[in-house]
Structure formats: C-alpha cells, structure tokens
Amino acid sequence: MGIKSFIKQKFFATIGSRASTPTDKVTASKTITNDLLGYLLGLSDFSNLDEDEIYEQLYIWEPEIGGAIDRMSTMVGESYKYPYVKDVGETMDDIEEKMIKDAIKISDEVDIRHYFEIFAEILEMHGNLYLEIKDDMSFEILPNKYVTLVDSRDRLINSAGTTFADNIITKCNFLVLYEGMTGQKILPKDKFIHIKYKDTPIFVTDTRGRSTYGVYSSSPLHRTILPVWWKRQTMIIDIMWRYRNVPREHHKISAEMFSLDKYLGDISTRRASAMADAKTFLDTYVETIQNQMPDQGYATLDTVDISVIDNGSAKYMQPNDLIDQTNNQIWAALNMPKSMISGESTSSYASELVIANYVTQKVNQLTNKIKPVILKVLRARLKKLNSTYPVDTLDLKMELSIASTELEVFREMAIMADVGVFTESEIREKGKYRPLRDDQRDSIVSKGVNPGSTEVPKVGVPPETPESQSQHATDSGENDYRKIER
Secondary structure, X not given: OOHHHHHHHHHHHHHHHHHHOOOOHHHHHXXXXXXXXXXXHHHOOHHHOOXXXXXXXXXXXXHHHHHHHXXXXXXXXXXXXXXXXXXOOOOOOHHHXXXXXXXXXXXXXXXXXXXXXXXXXXXXXXXXXXXXXXXXXXXXXXXXXXXXXXXXXXXXXXXXXXXXXXOOEOOOOEEEEOOOOOOOEEEEHHHEEEEEOOOOOOXXXXXXXXXXXXXXXXXXXXXXXXXXXXXXXXXXXXXXXXXXXXXXEEEEEOOHHHOHHHOOOOHHHXXXXXXXXXXXXXXXXXXXXXXXXXXXXXXXXOOEEEEEEOOOHHHHOOOOHHHHHHHHHHHHHHXXXXXXXXXXXXXXXXXXXXXXXXXXXXXXXXXXXXXXXXXXXXXXXXXXXXXXXXXXXXXXXXXXXXXXXXXXXXXXXXXXXXXXXXXXXXXXXXXXXXXXXXXXXXXXXXXXXXXXXXXXXXXXXXXXXXXXXXXXOOOHHXXXXXXXXX
C-alpha cells in the first residue's frame, strides 16, 4: 500500500470510526434519521390498516387534512345561534316564550354548539356518524371502526366466522357494534341514528366482507389516501437523500512530509516509520476538527488543503415541487381552499369572495345534516319537561357569513329597513339578534333620544352644494349609514 493510499484510507476511516461511541454526534444524527424514517414507514403502511384507522391517522398527522377539518368543524359550530319558534308573528304567546327559555337553558347545559363541531369532524373524517339513542333522550357516539349495518339478523357472523345470505345489503335495519367480538351489541332501527356525509348510493364492502349498496357514505378523506401515500414516499426518499448528501469537506493532507526518502533504514523500516508518523499526524488533526463549530475557521499549515465536495445537491436542496404538487391534490380532494386554512392566496379579491361563498355552502350542507338530529333530541327533552309545549314549531337558527364584516352586516340591515318590506324580527335576525321582547322596547337607544323619552329629535337638513352632491352615497344602505353617522 502506497503512502498516499494509506493517508486517504486512514483519514476517512478515522473520521468514520469516531461514531462508535453512543454519545457521538454522528451516531446521534444517524439514530434520529433512522427513527424518523422508521416512524414514517410505520405510519404509511396503509395496505395493512383499516380504512377507519387511516382516516383518523390522516386527521391527526397530516397538517393540511387536520387543519381543513378543524376549520370546517369550527365554522359549523359557530353557525349555531339560538333556538327560536318558526312561523311566529311579531309576538309569542306565553307557552312559546316559556318553551324558548327552557330550550335555551337545555342548549347551554348540553352545549349544542360543541356537538355540532364534533359531529361535523366525524362526518368530514369518516363520512358516517353513528349515534345510539339512550332512554333519557341523550345519545352516544359509536366508534366507526366497530360498527356494521345489516338488513336482517341472518347476515351476522356465526360461530364459525362466516355469514349467511350472499345477496347485496341495501337497507340498514340493524346496527351491530363489535360484531363477532366479545360484547357484541345489536340495535334496532329506532335505537340508533346514522348520518351520512353524502346520500349518493355507492357500492361498499363492509368490514366483514359483505357487499352493500346505498348503505354507507364514502369518506371525504378517501380521495386523499393516494396523494398522502405518494407524499410520504417522497418525504422518506428525500430524508435519506439529504442525509446521504450533506455537503462534506475534503481535507487533503500533503504526503510529501512522509516521503520515504526522509527516513533511514531499509525499505520496510522506512515504510513503517512513515506510516507511524502519518497515523500520528492524522489522529491529532482529526481530534482537533471533530468538535469544530460550523462558524469556526481552520488554522493549518500549507500542507493541508480544504475543499467542499460538490455532489450537485445545491439544486435539489431547493423547495421540493413534487411535495407541493401532492399537497395541491390534497386540497382539491378535500374541497377546501388553501386560503381558508393557511391564509395564503394568489387569487383576486373577487375570487376569494366566490371561495368564501362556496365554503359557506359546504358549512350549511353539514349543518343541515346535523341539525335534525340535535333538534329531535331537544324537542323530546322539552316535551318531557312540559307535554303542552308546541315543540313542532321549535327550530334552531343556523347562519354563517364569512365574506361580510360586522360593519357590512349593519349596512345590509340599513338597506333592509330602507326597502320597507322586512319585519323588525327579520332585520334583527340579519344581525344575529333575537327578536325584541315587549319589556325591552322602552330601553331602545336611538340617536338623540333617551330610553323611554317621547321627545322627537330635530334633524336639520344641511344646504346642498355641487361639492356635497358629489359625495352622496351610491346606494340606500350607504345613505342610511351616513345618516346614522352624522
């Protein structure tokens, strides 16, 4: 072995051998990288996971998916306002007022807004929501993973682990919890509620291998599985590549100082002495640089040449367009604009208004699926409190407006009042306020009038000039708003 080959081999081998102790930085970095890769590989073993397990994992681990579901469910919860009596005139009778008071009390006690948010998250995650109705008119959320729906008891798994009746299931007359397992529970149709994200009938094979049609809804997250799978594969390859291709320094030690002609003795003795000196020099040099800080410089003799190995990684280290591409596929699959989650957008203001209106429609779609269930339970509880309550007239006020600011809402209220075809309750409802009670009317505050006063304020009309005419508002809402402002 020549002295140059020995120096090269010994130098790099020495640096690598320093990773043998557990506390070494190189070993620690390898451990962290291997742990991260192993964790990602375990999470991404979708082929060996149940679909419900995949959906919950995506909700917990994927920022885009978890953020979208959280934002949507929050908007659904915030869209709930209050209970009210529908198709009522300007005043309610005593029994209706008492019913509304009890409804508000129950709503606050059970936190209806909270249930709207929970139900929306489950529907966005699994596509199906299962509720068991209790005798006290409460309900329990059942785990999707362990729920199956059948049209008859003959469909159930027998002791041999097989099922009967091979034709397709098209009705859900029974809900089975933990089918074929310890603690199996069968609920008839009047003891459970099944809410579907979409009512479009599709073929689905249930967890027990039975074919169904129109029984289950597909999960909105089902379309994200392949993009997420691809994204994670890209991340795994990217982590390995970046660890392997971290920029490295090449410290070239001149072998001239260890030339054999500088030593005495026969060829074997001179070679042994040169190698011993080279080893001592390399060990000392490596020891001085192994704890070198990133911003610390080097001080060496001119026998050392330091350069960076160019492995072409500069271009690859730029933001990975492939991951951005898969993220865009995830946004598209979720039907949730990115700007609603991250606040970032390259769209125009008009486009963002269209997006906001679309999101509002999606929120309304979810609330319309959840509201009948909560309203049913609320009506039953009220009926139990007082059997004379007209519970069929009870409804829940649901409203969400993303595009409008509070000032814009009051502007719309001013327009509604100026048009003259809306009632007082309808205008107050636009501002998310309950109808006025008779005992509140004496406390109403208007500009220039004290509560309870019969004095009519005098409003002067300022003189008109060409300059003031050009400053007039362009619509009645703006006119009314400026009148209030004066």
